[in-house]
Amino acid sequence: MKITREEVEHVARLSRLALDEAEIEALTGQMDTLLGYVEKLDQLDTEGIVPTAHAVPMENAFRPDDVKPSIGLERALQNAPHSEEGCFVVPKVIE
Amino acid sequence: MHPRYEVVIGLEVHVQLTTKTKIFCGCSTAFGQQPNSQTCPVCLGLPGALPVFNRQVAEYAIRAGLATNCQIAPRSIFARKNYFYPDLPKGYQISQFELPICEHGWLDIDKQDGERKRIGITRIHMEEDAGKLLHDGSRGSRVDLNRACTPLLEVVSEPDMSSADEAIEYLKQLHQIVVYLGICDGNLEEGSFRCDANVSLRPFGQTKLGTRAELKNINSFRFVKQAIEYEVERQADLLGDGGTVVQETRLFDADSGLTLSMRGKEEAHDYRYFPDPDLVPLVVDENWIEEVRAALPELPEAKRQRYIEQFELPEYDAGVLSAERALAEYFEALVGLHDQPKVCSNWVMGEVLRALKENEVAISDCPLPPALLAGLLKRIDDNTISNKIAKKVFEAMWQSGDEADTIIEKQGLKQVTDTGAIETLIDEVLKANPQQVADYRGGKEKLIGFFVGQVMQKSRGKANPGVVNQLLKQKLAG
Numbered sequence: 318m319k320i321t322r323e324e325v326e327h328v329a330r331l332s333r334l335a336l337d338e339a340e341i342e343a344l345t346g347q348m349d350t351l352l353g354y355v356e357k358l359d360q361l362d363t364e365g366i367v368p369t370a371h372a373v374p375m376e377n378a379f380r381p382d383d384v385k386p387s388i389g390l391e392r393a394l395q396n397a398p399h400s401e402e403g404c405f406v407v408p409k410v411i412e
Numbered sequence: 413m414h415p416r417y418e419v420v421i422g423l424e425v426h427v428q429l430t431t432k433t434k435i436f437c438g439c440s441t442a443f444g445q446q447p448n449s450q451t452c453p454v455c456l457g458l459p460g461a462l463p464v465f466n467r468q469v470a471e472y473a474i475r476a477g478l479a480t481n482c483q484i485a486p487r488s489i490f491a492r493k494n495y496f497y498p499d500l501p502k503g504y505q506i507s508q509f510e511l512p513i514c515e516h517g518w519l520d521i522d523k524q525d526g527e528r529k530r531i532g533i534t535r536i537h538m539e540e541d542a543g544k545l546l547h548d549g550s551r552g553s554r555v556d557l558n559r560a561c562t563p564l565l566e567v568v569s570e571p572d573m574s575s576a577d578e579a580i581e582y583l584k585q586l587h588q589i590v591v592y593l594g595i596c597d598g599n600l601e602e603g604s605f606r607c608d609a610n611v612s613l614r615p616f617g618q619t620k621l622g623t624r625a626e627l628k629n630i631n632s633f634r635f636v637k638q639a640i641e642y643e644v645e646r647q648a649d650l651l652g653d654g655g656t657v658v659q660e661t662r663l664f665d666a667d668s669g670l671t672l673s674m675r676g677k678e679e680a681h682d683y684r685y686f687p688d689p690d691l692v693p694l695v696v697d698e699n700w701i702e703e704v705r706a707a708l709p710e711l712p713e714a715k716r717q718r719y720i721e722q723f724e725l726p727e728y729d730a731g732v733l734s735a736e737r738a739l740a741e742y743f744e745a746l747v748g749l750h751d752q753p754k755v756c757s758n759w760v761m762g763e764v765l766r767a768l769k770e771n772e773v774a775i776s777d778c779p780l781p782p783a784l785l786a787g788l789l790k791r792i793d794d795n796t797i798s799n800k801i802a803k804k805v806f807e808a809m810w811q812s813g814d815e816a817d818t819i820i821e822k823q824g825l826k827q828v829t830d831t832g833a834i835e836t837l838i839d840e841v842l843k844a845n846p847q848q849v850a851d852y853r854g855g856k857e858k859l860i861g862f863f864v865g866q867v868m869q870k871s872r873g874k875a876n877p878g879v880v881n882q883l884l885k886q887k888l889a890g
Contacts, residue, residue, distance in 0.1 A: 331682055333496060370489040370511075370687045376695045382431050382468035385438025385452070393451045393557075396458075403447045404554035407498040410545065 319352040320345060417613035417651065419644050420621060421579050422571035425586060426564050427596045428541065428604040429472050435540050435563035436463030436506065436691075443602055447556035455561035457501030462690055465490075469563045470513065470694060472595040473538050474704045476565055477514030479589050479711055480533050484701050488513045490538075490691040493683045498555050499542040507566075509685040512537035513694065519589075520713075521581040531582050532570030539564050565595075571610065571621065576640040580633050583607060588712045592737045600631050607636055611643045613651060622647075623657040627671055630664045639664040643671050715740055723753035732761055738776045749786035752793070759785065763806050780810055788816035796820065797827050801873050827876050831883060834867070834875050838887055841866045852888055860884065 325345045329336050336344065387393075390403055399406035434441055437454035453461035477484050491509035517533035543560035545553050567586060573579045587605055591598040598605055612624035625647070627639050647657050662671040710718070712734045719730035733743045739760070746756045764785070768775060788809065792802050797820060808819045820826055841863060842849050852859040860881070867880045 327682075331494070331684070371689065371692050373692065375692045376487075378464060378692050379467035379470075380433075380438065380464040382433050382466050383438060384433050384440045387439045387450050388452050390446065390449050393448045393456060399551065401551065401554060403449070404546065404556055405448070405498075406552045406554055409547070409552045410498055 319356070320348050414613070414644055414648055416615070417622075417644075417648055418616050418618075419574050420571045420612045420614065420624075421573040421575075421640060422610040422624075423567075423569045423573070423579060423582065424608040424610070425567045425569075425583065426541075426606040426608075427476070427567060427590050428606075429469060429563040429565065429595050430597055431466055431468045431472070431563055433466055434561040435466050435469050435538065436561055439558075439561070441562045445558055447554075447558060450558045451560070455501075455557060457503070457560075463506065463688075465691060465694070466563065469538055470696065471704060472563075472593075473513045473536060473565055474696065474701060475593045475595055475708060476567070476590060477517065477536055478701070478705050478708060479593055480514075480517040480519055480536070480567070480586070482514035482517030482533060482536060484696055485511060485513055485515065486697070487511065487693050487695050488537075489693045490688045491685045492688045493539075493685055495683060497542070498553060499545050499557075499560070501543070501557060501560065505540060505542065506688055506691070507539035507685075508537035513696070519582060519585050521578060521585060523581070524577055529572075529578065531572045531578075534568045534570055536565050536567050539566060565590075571612075576637040576644075579609065579640055580637055583633060583636060585713075588735060592709055592712055594709075600633075603631065606631065609636060609640055609643075611640055611647070612657070613644065613647045622651075623659050625657060625659070625671070626661045627664055628661055628674075631666075635664060635666055638669050639671055642669060646671065709737070712737075712740075719753075723747065723757075725753055725757055729754075729757045729761060732765075733757060736775065738774070742775055742778065742782055745782035746786055746789075749782060750789045750793075752789070755789060755793075759789065763803060767806075767810055779813060780806075784809060784813075784815060791816050791820060795827060795876060797825055798873065798877055801825050801827065804873075825874060827874050831879060834871070834879055834883055835887075837867050837870045837875065838863075838880070838883055841870065842887065849888065860888075863888070 322341060322345050325341055325348060326336075329341070329344075394400045394403070394405065397405045431441060433439060434455055437452050439450045439452050439455055442450065454463055474484055476482075488508060488511045490506050492504040493507045493509070494504040496503055512535045514536035515534070517536070518530050519533065520528050520530050523529050541559050541562045541564050543555055543557040545555060547553050569582065573582060587598055590596040590605070596604055600606075607630050609627040609630065610624045611627060612622040614620065614622040625643060627643060630636050630639050643662070650657055658673075661674045663674050664671050715734035716727075716730045719725045719734060720727060723730075725733070732739075734740050742764070743756060743760050746760065747753050750756055764775075764778065764780070767773075767780075768778060773779070785806075788802055788805055791797050791805075792799055797805065805816055805819050805823075805825065808814070808823070809816060812819070814822075845863075845866070848859050848862060852863075863884050864877065864880055867884065868875055868877065871880075
């Protein structure tokens with residue numbers, strides 16, 4: 318096995334995913350297959366090859382430091398389930 | 413700093429950059445605006461929005477790197493640092509991980525004992541700031557995303573400092589540099605320059621580092637000192653009692669001066685960094701680096717040295733005058749107009765700094781420009797007024813903004829150098845004080861000060877003290 322059940326549970330927790338028993342079982346198998354497939358790359362000699370940082374052979378996509386209008390408070394908060402006095406409201410994060 | 417343990421301190425400083433716009437979108441970075449009014453799909457983390465890098469941020473990062481003796485990476489990439497917290501709408505922060513823009517730098521600090529010490533700078537990387545959480549809402553926590561996506565440099569030092577004082581020296585120097593470079597406003601209270609300190613102890617002679625605690629939430633140099641000193645004592649007590657230090661984040665509480673464990677935030681610091689597929693690599697060639705290098709201002713340390721050598725100023729003066737760029741520029745402009753560096757230094761460090769402090773004015777808003785002050789110094793130099801009267805004139809100039817000559821003329825402060833007029837005053841004084849004259853002639857030569865004072869008073873400060881002194885001695889001798 319390339320991946321353990323504990324690792325799947327850990328990654329699920331980091332991703333805030335609630336998985337039931339059957340899903341953990343199924344995903345462990347699937348992720349194991351995926352990793353096994355990717356492992357084929359180990360057969361290649363990558364000595365001296367710069368790791369790819371981006372799929373498109375491009376660099377230095379810049380924007381000048383010029384202010385663009387923001388979208389406005391109303392539109393910014395439009396999708397928020399809860400808001401108060403111009404702020405997003407989320408469950409309290411400190412006691 | 414501690415008798416039994418060697419203290420090991422490394423610092424992480426977040427420097428907020430003074431760009432007009434955010435690092436990956438065109439929203440304004442102005443401070444103190446209405447919450448969430450400076451947001452757009454990119455900094456709100458809306459699906460499908462794409463970041464585009466602000467070139468000015470790279471420019472500023474290169475400046476900081478060159479000024480701290482770093483190597484500038486020819487190619488650096490942005491990475492995602494993944495974690496969930498409501499101040500970070502995307503669920504990840506765009507930062508740099510494996511290939512930061514600057515590495516392997518250093519700063520030299522002056523230790524308390526006068527020795528120099530080199531503090532290594534591991535790396536400087538660019539990243540976006542998170543939003544602000546406000547916990548005063550009635551129902552939950554409020555989120556303001558105006559600050560989200562504003563550009564930061566994170567400057568990471570080597571664990572090279574071994575006392576709170578060394579840490580402060582390093583921080584002050586770094587602060588001075590980024591403000592000089594014009595890339596940060598340096599405002600600690602508004603969070604433009606934030607410091608986290610990693611503190612650990614180890615028995616003397618041990619090479620392996622001890623377990624460290626990371627101190628956060630320290631927003632003044634004084635608090636950095638307090639927090640580190642408290643933490644050193646806490647860890648020493650723990651170790652002394654046979655306990656162990658837990659690797660954790662501790663918050664500094666300014667009211668109590670203690671550091672407190674941040675329970676619960678320790679879970680899974682597993683950031684799963686990976687290259688951000690939304691951003692292409694940043695390539696910096698030699699031309700760009702040289703362009704930035706050529707435009708760098710003279711840095712405080714170099715200025716200090718130059719003041720000592722070129723202007724022959726005492727080390728203390730050179731340090732004070734070079735500490736702030738605007739002050740140094742004021743001083744240099746003044747010396748340019750009045751070629752007596754030590755006199756200029758005395759006036760800037762004395763009257764100018766005093767008046768600025770009393771009136772709570774920044775040097776950049778000084779109501780008395782160098783040209784006006786130079787006009788005043790000329791009148792001392794050519795004996796039109798005495799140093800003492802000059803301070804009076806200075807006050808009046810500060811209030812009115814008038815030229816020195818105008819005030820000297822208007823208030824009739826021109827110094828009396830005419831020996832005839834001064835002799836008359838002296839005769840009056842000697843006549844009025846026969847006992848003192850007899851005492852002086854009997855050997856109490858210290859009384860000369862008394863006579864000079866009397867004559868100066870009679871002239872209402874306008875007599876030239878040198879001339880008074882000389883004439884008095886002649887008359888008393890005769």
